[in-house]
Amino acid sequence: MTLPTSGAVLLLIDLQQAIDHPSWGTRNNPHAEKNVRRLLDWWRAEDWPVWHVRHDSTDPDSHYRPDRPTHAFKPETAPLPGETVIAKRTNSAFVGTDLEARLRAAGSDGQPPPLVVVGVITNNSVEATVRMAGNLGFETYLVEDACFTFGRKDWHGRDVSADQVHALSLANLDGEYCRVTTTAAVLDEPVSQ
Amino acid sequence: MTLPTSGAVLLLIDLQQAIDHPSWGTRNNPHAEKNVRRLLDWWRAEDWPVWHVRHDSTDPDSHYRPDRPTHAFKPETAPLPGETVIAKRTNSAFVGTDLEARLRAAGSDGQPPPLVVVGVITNNSVEATVRMAGNLGFETYLVEDACFTFGRKDWHGRDVSADQVHALSLANLDGEYCRVTTTAAVLDEPVSQ
DSSP states (O other), rough: OOOOTOOOOOEEEEBBGGGOOOOOOBBSSHHHHHHHHHHHHHHHHTTOEEEEEOOOOOOOOOSTTTSSGGBOGGGGOOOOOOOOEEEEEESSSTTTHHHHHHHHHHBTTOOOOEEEEEEEEEIIIHHHHHHHHHHHEEEEEEEEEEEEOOEEEOOTOOEOOOOHHHHHHHHBBBBBEEEEEEEHHHHHHOOOO | OOOTTTOOOOEEEBBBGGGGGGGGGGGSTTHHHHHHHHHHHHHHHHTEEEEEEOOOOOOTTTTTTTTSSGGGGGGGGGTTOOOEEESSSSTTSSSSHHHHHHHHOOOOOOBOOOOOEEEEOOIIIIIIHHHHHHHHTEEEEEEEEEOOOOEEOOOTTOOEEEEHHHHHHHHHHHHBBBBEEEEHHTTTOOEEE
């Protein structure tokens, strides 16, 4: 596959302590945070742009409300001083924010940088953001082992596991809105067989 | 549930002959077009706004390309003379179109009308449009028996039926981006038990 080029933006979505609350249920990808951290370490070493999207919920019951302690970033992937933080109130990081303008301004020769998306949850804020990124014309990559989701019931009340929810979301997105990739592919690491 | 109020916009998405091509595979909701037509008849009788979104694909292989005969609207739900047609090139009907501006202009007292969404396919253009509608703050309803989708493989290559794809898409959308409803509920018909 075509890997993102030098200078891509690493976009971290909603990686706040709220996502660790047990009320979410059973998640997949237990190593997602480690993978995000590996990508972060690489991006920081290369001095490429790292943009953290923070969810400021307006829902009275959300653990993402700014007045809750769980609104804080997860420590392992928290912004360093000087890194960009983009606050949002809806699912998509493009709505009510300057993300689109930032991306267009960040490019060279009128070409915005590629976008490499990680974070939570795959089928909600990540998917809403990736769908808009692709539709707005940005070259977008979604790192499937650096995001995760939770099991849920479908519209008929049937249980769908976190892995099934994640895998259908990725299938809906790949080729249509983005390219789905892996941490190892982005870091150009040899893959053990 | 709260039904859309008088004067809501009926938004028909991508109901073109391209969607009948056998290459799509096995669909669900065989009565979806009949339900769209029932809603259309109601909207026309009430003289409420009916907006048809038309997909003008730029993909060389798509049956939705403007130079293909299958680009034409499906006859049973095609626009009448004078009805609004909104052309789009991406999945979301809000990207590269004046849909958002039209909705904001259509309201009274600065309040845009509710949006009632039908069409195809549930987990692609319908879902991309509904996610943006909700995130942009529009009161949005998705009529679950007036849209449909197709079976597909998930990211792990597992078969997922059209009904399962549809039902997970609806579950992801309801309460978060829109309210999922039915044709009978919108038309306020008695439901047989």
